Amino acid sequence: MSTDAGATYTSLESGLTGYADWTIKIYDLTAYIDNDVMLQFKGTSNASSGSYIELDNIIVQETPSCEAPINLMVAGITGGSAQLAWTSLAGETAWEIEYETTGFSQGSGTTVVVTENPFELEGLNPLTSYEFYVRANCGGEYSSWAGPFEFATPCSAYAIPFVEGFESGYTHDADVAGCLAQESAYGSQKWLANNTFTNYNRTARTGDWNAYLRYNNIDWMFIPVNLVSGQSYTVDLYARQDDSDASNVLMTISYGNAPNASAMTNEIVAPTGVVNGDYQKLSGHFTPATDGIYYVGIKGDINNFPYYISIDDIRIDVSSECLETSDLVVSQITDVTAVFGWTSLGTESLWDIEYGVDGFTQGTGTVVNGVNSNSYNAIGLTPNTDYQFYVRANCGTETSIWAGPYGFTTSCSSFTAPYSQNFDATIAPNLDACWSADIEGSTASYSALETTTNVDLSTPNSVKFQNSYDNDGDYYLISPRFTDLDAAKRIKFQAYKNFNGDANSGVLELGVMTDVSDYNTFVNVYTFDVANFDEDNWKLVYVMLDSYTGGEGHIVFKYQPGTSDYKVLYIDDFVYEVAPDAAPDCATNVQVNAIDVDCGNKGVQISWDAVSGAEGYRLTIGTTSGGNDVLDAEDLALNLSYELSETLSGTTYYSTVIPYNTFSDASGCEEESFTMSAEICFCEPEASSQSTYVNNFSTTNAMVNVSNTASGFASNGYGDYYDTMTIAVAANSGFEFTLELVGGSAGVAMWIDWNKDYSFDPATELVYETTSYTNGPVTQTVTVPETMADDDYRMRILVDYNDSTPGDNPCEFNTSRGEAEDYKITMNNTLSAISNTFEGFRCYPNPVDNVLYVSAQNNLTHIDVYNLVGQEVISKHLSQKTYQLDMSELKSGMYMVKISSHAVSKIIKVFKR
Numbered sequence: 001m002s003t004d005a006g007a008t009y010t011s012l013e014s015g016l017t018g019y020a021d022w023t024i025k026i027y028d029l030t031a032y033i034d035n036d037v038m039l040q041f042k043g044t045s046n047a048s049s050g051s052y053i054e055l056d057n058i059i060v061q062e063t064p065s066c067e068a069p070i071n072l073m074v075a076g077i078t079g080g081s082a083q084l085a086w087t088s089l090a091g092e093t094a095w096e097i098e099y100e101t102t103g104f105s106q107g108s109g110t111t112v113v114v115t116e117n118p119f120e121l122e123g124l125n126p127l128t129s130y131e132f133y134v135r136a137n138c139g140g141e142y143s144s145w146a147g148p149f150e151f152a153t154p155c156s157a158y159a160i161p162f163v164e165g166f167e168s169g170y171t172h173d174a175d176v177a178g179c180l181a182q183e184s185a186y187g188s189q190k191w192l193a194n195n196t197f198t199n200y201n202r203t204a205r206t207g208d209w210n211a212y213l214r215y216n217n218i219d220w221m222f223i224p225v226n227l228v229s230g231q232s233y234t235v236d237l238y239a240r241q242d243d244s245d246a247s248n249v250l251m252t253i254s255y256g257n258a259p260n261a262s263a264m265t266n267e268i269v270a271p272t273g274v275v276n277g278d279y280q281k282l283s284g285h286f287t288p289a290t291d292g293i294y295y296v297g298i299k300g301d302i303n304n305f306p307y308y309i310s311i312d313d314i315r316i317d318v319s320s321e322c323l324e325t326s327d328l329v330v331s332q333i334t335d336v337t338a339v340f341g342w343t344s345l346g347t348e349s350l351w352d353i354e355y356g357v358d359g360f361t362q363g364t365g366t367v368v369n370g371v372n373s374n375s376y377n378a379i380g381l382t383p384n385t386d387y388q389f390y391v392r393a394n395c396g397t398e399t400s401i402w403a404g405p406y407g408f409t410t411s412c413s414s415f416t417a418p419y420s421q422n423f424d425a426t427i428a429p430n431l432d433a434c435w436s437a438d439i440e441g442s443t444a445s446y447s448a449l450e451t452t453t454n455v456d457l458s459t460p461n462s463v464k465f466q467n468s469y470d471n472d473g474d475y476y477l478i479s480p481r482f483t484d485l486d487a488a489k490r491i492k493f494q495a496y497k498n499f500n501g502d503a504n505s506g507v508l509e510l511g512v513m514t515d516v517s518d519y520n521t522f523v524n525v526y527t528f529d530v531a532n533f534d535e536d537n538w539k540l541v542y543v544m545l546d547s548y549t550g551g552e553g554h555i556v557f558k559y560q561p562g563t564s565d566y567k568v569l570y571i572d573d574f575v576y577e578v579a580p581d582a583a584p585d586c587a588t589n590v591q592v593n594a595i596d597v598d599c600g601n602k603g604v605q606i607s608w609d610a611v612s613g614a615e616g617y618r619l620t621i622g623t624t625s626g627g628n629d630v631l632d633a634e635d636l637a638l639n640l641s642y643e644l645s646e647t648l649s650g651t652t653y654y655s656t657v658i659p660y661n662t663f664s665d666a667s668g669c670e671e672e673s674f675t676m677s678a679e680i681c682f683c684e685p686e687a688s689s690q691s692t693y694v695n696n697f698s699t700t701n702a703m704v705n706v707s708n709t710a711s712g713f714a715s716n717g718y719g720d721y722y723d724t725m726t727i728a729v730a731a732n733s734g735f736e737f738t739l740e741l742v743g744g745s746a747g748v749a750m751w752i753d754w755n756k757d758y759s760f761d762p763a764t765e766l767v768y769e770t771t772s773y774t775n776g777p778v779t780q781t782v783t784v785p786e787t788m789a790d791d792d793y794r795m796r797i798l799v800d801y802n803d804s805t806p807g808d809n810p811c812e813f814n815t816s817r818g819e820a821e822d823y824k825i826t827m828n829n830t831l832s833a834i835s836n837t838f839e840g841f842r843c844y845p846n847p848v849d850n851v852l853y854v855s856a857q858n859n860l861t862h863i864d865v866y867n868l869v870g871q872e873v874i875s876k877h878l879s880q881k882t883y884q885l886d887m888s889e890l891k892s893g894m895y896m897v898k899i900s901s902h903a904v905s906k907i908i909k910v911f912k913r
Helices: 829-837
Strands: 070-075 081-086 095-101 110-114 119-122 130-135 146-152 162-164 181-186 192-194 210-214 219-226 233-241 249-256 267-271 280-287 292-302 306-316 325-330 338-343 352-355 366-369 374-378 386-392 402-407 419-420 437-439 446-453 461-464 474-483 487-498 507-513 522-528 539-544 553-560 568-578 589-592 604-607 615-623 631-635 640-644 650-658 672-675 693-700 717-722 726-727 733-744 747-752 766-769 778-783 791-800 818-827 842-844 851-866 873-884 893-901 906-910
Touching: 070 130, 070 146, 081 095, 081 130, 095 119, 110 119, 162 219, 210 219, 210 292, 219 306, 219 568, 233 249, 233 292, 249 280, 249 306, 267 280, 325 386, 325 402, 338 352, 338 386, 338 402, 374 778, 437 446, 446 474, 461 474, 474 568, 522 539, 522 553, 604 650, 693 791, 693 818, 726 733, 733 747, 733 791, 747 778, 766 778
Parallel strands: 717 818, 726 818
Antiparallel strands: 070 081, 081 119, 095 110, 095 130, 130 146, 162 306, 181 219, 192 210, 210 306, 219 292, 233 280, 233 306, 249 267, 249 292, 325 338, 338 374, 352 366, 352 386, 386 402, 419 568, 437 474, 446 461, 461 568, 474 553, 487 539, 487 568, 507 522, 507 553, 589 604, 604 640, 615 631, 615 650, 650 672, 693 733, 733 778, 747 766, 747 791, 791 818, 842 851, 851 873, 851 893, 893 906
């Protein structure tokens, strides 16, 4: 303080250090009344960097008669109370406090008149943010309000018993928070609340909610509880993961006096592995040494192999002297009975049981009290139903807490023949409720035995055995129970394999199991050679039970992959039935119909009526009675017709249809005979799509050319122009063709039936073929062999939208989109002689005024001129290579000029001006 304009200063206070928060400082300036003063604030920092002194809100004012309190503070905060304090400046002994949750407007809060400083404020809510104001009561007047000062109450410790199923107070897929604190020891994730996710074993154990922790994390969850010294407490929780290796997930329970990992010095449950499947119970006991608030810590430790740990139903309670039972189990499950079992942890000799349909509320189930053995046979159950049971120790004067629930499913009611299953009544990957599947000993992460829509015979499902490079597992597909299994029955099913070329490895057995919970009861009936199954195709398989004598049981498919190659085996359309005990009758109404009655080479269709009891038909065809040179007992399965696509004209055939079943073939079936027409016809391709076709086809350089323009799409994709369009050529010559396409790119091929056998041989008669798709136009030269005799030959041009190289099949299109056109090739070697004789021939000018000049490389012997009515108007005998024909005397018009060289003639049209 300076009273001499800053020449000298008197210190009001020095050594102000250690204020981490804003602090109000007040100085009495009464001694300086009637003086002009100057204030100086001097700050000194000894730190080398990063240190600051801050001042704000400097006020010089007349001292109020009732000064407001300063330096508001809060101490001793609990979940329900807080100690409020302040600094008084007026020596007052009474104050008013106004408080409420953070953000309230003054005047709307709760006002308390107090005479104590500090003051214990009670009745607060846990886990809530508050703020308060205070003012001095100076008797006749009040100071201004000081504040607000904000503080937050922590959670109150929970009373015993504590139960947490995460059913309320949480947000889905958000941190478990509130009064349950967390601390991450590794990884970025924390325990998250869940009421939606069900994959990777994240379904809640009870209710709709649970909590889960993601892979590659270690995280603690702390629960505050009020405990009494010397009292034994029990902690229970349920946990599971989505992998079968317990070493991948460890659960630990500890307790201490603070919500942090370093305080967890008292272990309740040592690190314990959990696996997939049902939730596994973790339980432990502990006794605190003193009264107070303790924190029970639950630690999840998960590596990067599973996806998640799930926990549910945490309970902390006073330990009972009547200990809870453990290791609940169910065995000998039938459709209406099941045997409950458990392990006693105490000395009790009586137990109480409650059971009911899955999800029942305790107190509403079937209760059995005073069971005197730790095994109980429940009867009168409903087939194919999910159940749960609980058990507790009955110690006479008290009972333990209930252990459970433990879930199980009764088997389906037993079946008798006939029975069928196509696996289509469920949504993949689920099996029908009466069927079950299990994989024992597999080391592969993605092995599977389940329904699938990937491949099916009956839509939409089949069952797949997928080894996923596993060669160690035993894959069991188990049917419902059959009570009439005996030697008079049989099994049939469809099999399909996708072994990626590894056709001979693996073993598929079919057998019977009397107890589905004991694989040692499996008895082999038949072992299949999987090499006989079809790759990427269904095959009907029969198995006779004529050697089985074991009585009732479950039919079981047992598959062992054998090698680590990736293989998938599919099963569909399972049937269990009485085996036939007699051969079927012969087929009746056997019909033989020619594909084209006028064409003996176009084949026939043989058909017959279905025969009762037949499980397939075999067909034999020969060209002699009893012969089989065309077809030898061909197995047609259950097809009721067969098309013999190629036959010989004028030939008599002999056919026999033999129905069969697993008992025997039909016997004494009559042979049918039929004779084909002597006529031979070419095949005619058919197209259902009109989108791609030849629109323009023409030739040049032939002696007679064709031009088929704007032809459009021929009916059914086949245009037969043989009788209307002829290309005339001579041996050892050729022609050039051009075609234009409509409808996108396509493959093109051309054949000529040189040997006149009514077929286009791709090996010897293919004269042109594209090597890739083309949009056209296509122009190509065709060379005529020099040995071809004078005759007419059929030529076929074909375009195929779905085959870039269609030369191997002149009779059909790849997917019914294309067109074929046939033309006549006429071989005329006389025309070839004309061409040779008149080689180098010239005739000009045309039109002519007076003289027509004619020349050739061979001697010309005669020139005759005719008018259009056929009258000869000029005739000249010659023996020379050139000649000047005088036409000056002829009238204007068109004339036919015939020029001869010995026996060969050539006619041209000449216009006389």
